[in-house]
């Protein structure tokens with residue numbers, strides 16, 4: 010479809026852009042186009058204001074177009090637009106790493122930059138394999154992921170990820186040597202849990218009883234988990250589950266990687282989920298909220314002891330890995346300004362303080378037609394809907410479109426609707442979001 014009028018003043022050719030993770034034909038038949046964003050709202054091409062109930066794609070934790078961040082990017086573009094980081098440095102990359110290390114769990118003081126969460130996952134897996142090899146345990150090359158977890162779209166991330174729709178077309182090309190733990194969702198005693206579910210800690214035991222027993226720990230490099238699996242449908246870990254994974258990994262010399270691409274940067278009321286749960290992973294991957302979405306940036310935070318294993322080797326490059334844009338000046342400037350914004354406005358604490366109100370909002374949807382579950386932790390939640398026969402996902406997608414038409418953006422994930430508002434959200438925004446969703450669900454077939 011060419012030359013579609015989006016507004017009186019605009020005509021766009023929609024044909025040539027192959028949109029990611031999108032039903033291109035459906036979108037192009039009825040585009041949802043945004044032309045501006047500020048704080049909690051998008052402005053659409055038609056001039057409507059739409060509330061951003063998902064921090065756009067779980068990223069915009071500080072809200073849109075925040076002055077400090079905008080100014081930092083502008084200034085940096087005119088000062089040092091680009092400097093590569095292969096044997097060349099610029100101060101911002103070091104300054105940001107120091108700031109990230111100060112927020113990370115104790116003893117995790119080294120940051121490797123990527124441009125995205127998917128690249129962060131690749132990087133973490135490479136660090137894990139290389140680290141074991143440097144210590145004389147080169148047989149540790151296997152990975153353990155989880156069903157329904159999402160770790161991005163690169164081959165490594167898809168291999169350890171467990172979203173069937175993402176994996177099925179590439180099945181034969183995925184990494185060998187990957188096992189998956191069961192996901193933790195669906196125990197009937199856990200439906201409508203507020204916060205962490207009570208049941209299911211024993212699901213962690215299959216790491217030892219099934220996977221380590223089958224392969225032997227001497228072949229396993231790392232276990233990778235997203236502490237709250239967001240893109241898998243907002244799956245909150247049962248009480249004690251992550252702690253038990255940590256114990257088992259420690260007992261068997263296996264690295265534990267927390268993929269905090271979504272749970273990082275205040276989403277759970279602390280800098281990282283690691284602190285919320287009081288667990289020390291060995292590696293943390295991050296992206297998204299580090300720049301509040303304003304410039305692509307991701308990375309891996311490593312335990313000091315892991316970094317030191319690399320750097321105590323003889324002279325020469327210690328880790329043959331890196332991206333042209335690792336530590337891009339614009340991204341680092343945006344990252345520092347974002348961390349300044351989080352700090353000045355105490356946004357992590359603000360998210361924590363709002364958690365109770367948010368939780369009540371999520372659970373206010375219980376009892377509406379087709380609602381089979383409500384769940385939440387921190388400022389992330391979901392309502393699950395019964396699937397229409399033979400049309401998994403259709404009901405949530407329709408709900409998403411109707412909410413959009415009524416001025417609220419929330420995301421369908423399978424047959425769940427996910428909520429993840431910017432941490433600047435006020436009660437009135439949450440009221441509007443849950444009120445609109447309720448209104449839509451009441452009439453949705």
Ligand SMILES: Cc1ncc(COP(=O)(O)O)c(C=O)c1O
Pocket residue numbers: 124125126127128130159160161162235239240268269270271296297307
């Ligand atoms: C937990 C997790 N890991 C990795 C990724 C991939 O990040 P990106 O899309 O920046 O590659 C995502 C994206 O949503 C994610 O949620």
